[in-house]
Amino acid sequence: MFVWATAVAFLLSLLAVGPLRETSPTWLQSGAELVAVISLFALVCLLESSGNNTDRSNPAA
Template sequence: MLMWATVVAFLLSLMAVGPLREIAPSWLQTGAELVAVISLFALVCLMESSGSNTDCSKPAA
């Protein structure tokens, strides 16, 4: 659930920063840039935590 909310927030903030930049107020652009960065960071953290459970202590054969 958190991952999908983060994806939606990231996509909406990209819309405000990208194609809708001309009609968006400056405070919304600043907030959208901040939301884009935070949601991208959250997505990377979520993907890292749910990633593969490989054990790095064992050397590869």
């Protein structure tokens, strides 16, 4: 659920920063940029934590 909410927040903020930049107010643009950065960070962290759960005791493997 958190992943989907983060993905939706990221896409909506990209719309506000990208193609809808001319029609959105400046406070929304700065907030959308912040939401885009935070949601991208959260998505990367979630992907890293749910990724490969192999044994990390041998880093050369």
